[in-house]
Amino acid sequence: MAVIIPAGAEIPTPAPGPRRYGVFDAAVRAPLDNRYVASGVQFYPEDCGVGVLAYDPTCAPPHAEKVFDDTGAEFIEADPYWLYASYKCGTVGTSAGDVRRRVQKRYDAGAQHAVETVMWTGAGLTGVPALTTAGAIPVTPAGAGAGAAVAAAEQAFWDLHGYAGVLHVNTAAYAALGYAQMMTRAGGAGVFRTPLGTALSLGAGYGVTGPAGVAPADGFVWGFITPQTYVWSTEVRQPDPVQTLDRLANQWLALAETVYLHTWVCGDVVAVQIPVAAPAVATAPEVPA
Numbered sequence: 001m002a003v004i005i006p007a008g009a010e011i012p013t014p015a016p017g018p019r020r021y022g023v024f025d026a027a028v029r030a031p032l033d034n035r036y037v038a039s040g041v042q043f044y045p046e047d048c049g050v051g052v053l054a055y056d057p058t059c060a061p062p063h064a065e066k067v068f069d070d071t072g073a074e075f076i077e078a079d080p081y082w083l084y085a086s087y088k089c090g091t092v093g094t095s096a097g098d099v100r101r102r103v104q105k106r107y108d109a110g111a112q113h114a115v116e117t118v119m120w121t122g123a124g125l126t127g128v129p130a131l132t133t134a135g136a137i138p139v140t141p142a143g144a145g146a147g148a149a150v151a152a153a154e155q156a157f158w159d160l161h162g163y164a165g166v167l168h169v170n171t172a173a174y175a176a177l178g179y180a181q182m183m184t185r186a187g188g189a190g191v192f193r194t195p196l197g198t199a200l201s202l203g204a205g206y207g208v209t210g211p212a213g214v215a216p217a218d219g220f221v222w223g224f225i226t227p228q229t230y231v232w233s234t235e236v237r238q239p240d241p242v243q244t245l246d247r248l249a250n251q252w253l254a255l256a257e258t259v260y261l262h263t264w265v266c267g268d269v270v271a272v273q274i275p276v277a278a279p280a281v282a283t284a285p286e287v288p289a
Contacts, residue, residue: 013105016105016109019112020112020204021202022116022202023112023115023168023201023231024112024231026191026199026229027229027230027231028228028229028231029231029232030230030231031232031234031235032232032233032234032260036232037080037234040127041077041078041263042075043075045074045075045266047162047163048227048267049161050159050161051069053067076263076266076267078128078129078261078262078263081118081260082258082259082260083114083118083257083258083259083260084258085103085110085256085257086103086106086253086255087103087106087253087254088254089102089251089252091245091252092250094252096241096242099241099254100238100241103254103256104236104256106256107236107258112205113205115231115262116201116203116204116205117207119131119205119262120205120206120207120209121133121209129263129264131168131226132209132211132213133212134211134269135211135269136211136269137270137271138210139153140152140272141272145180145275146173146176146179146274146275149272149274150177150182150198150223150272153223153271153272154196154225156272160270161227161268165226165227165228165264166201166227166229166264167194168201168203168224168229169200169202169203169221169224170203170206170207170208171202171204172208172221173221173223173276174202175276175278176278177274180278182195182200183200201229208221210273211271216273219275219277220273220274220276221276222271222273222274223272223273223274224269225270225271226268227264227265227266227268227269228264229263229264230263230265231261231262232260232261232262233258233259233261234259235258236256236257236258237256237258238256238257239254241253241254
């Protein structure tokens with residue numbers, strides 16, 4: 001006698017849990033005005049560089065003259081880019097509301113990873129700022145370990161810029177950063193920071209290559225310190241699934257898409273190789289030059 005096993009009762013999909021840490025936490029988030037979706041943005045970096053000089057006020061000749069810096073900084077420019085998630089399924093037993101919800105959740109799960117990937121290399125998109133093509137200055141730590149690497153990068157960065165920045169680094173380095181006590185977070189929420197206040201953007205979507213796409217030494221990943229990073233985005237847009245329905249094949253074709261734009265407030269960027277090993281021991285790889 002055949003045994004018929006009933007199908008399980010469908011229940012609402014369980015909640016996925018908290019969003020992982022990454023650039024959406026470390027960056028300043030803001031809505032993207034529709035006026036800039038087509039044209040992108042540009043702005044003048046008014047507070048970049050360390051352009052304050054000492055002056056001798058004595059009256060004895062030769063009289064000192066104040067030097068006026070006529071070197072104008074270049075405008076910061078950034079173009080927008082589109083990210084989308086798609087969902088395709090048959091119509092039997094599935095409503096338009098089902099596919100709307102499912103494509104939205106698929107988008108929510110992957111948006112941060114996609115932004116991090118684009119931010120690292122530019123993904124071949126025109127006019128999109130990328131860490132590996134930002135003209136970063138590479139620095140060499142004075143000692144071994146993630147602490148020395150971050151300290152060297154912060155020193156070099158603050159020789160260029162007067163405000164706290166953001167360290168962008170692949171999550172592969174987080175254990176070494178934690179062991180070196182380079183990660184603090186007060187109150188259990190918010191942004192991880194170094195002891196000197198640099199925000200940490202630990203991106204699973206980031207790569208490990210350095211300036212101009214140079215590969216790191218074995219046992220290391222490249223990290224970049226930029227000025228404050230901004231990420232603008234439009235609201236998530238979904239075409240009506242009823243209008244995009246493939247009626248010949250009886251298939252729902254759903255989309256969720258957003259326009260993003262990101263940049264950092266100045267062009268001053270430094271790069272450093274950070275070891276992955278934690279703790280740093282004598283058998284860890286040598287610090288690369």
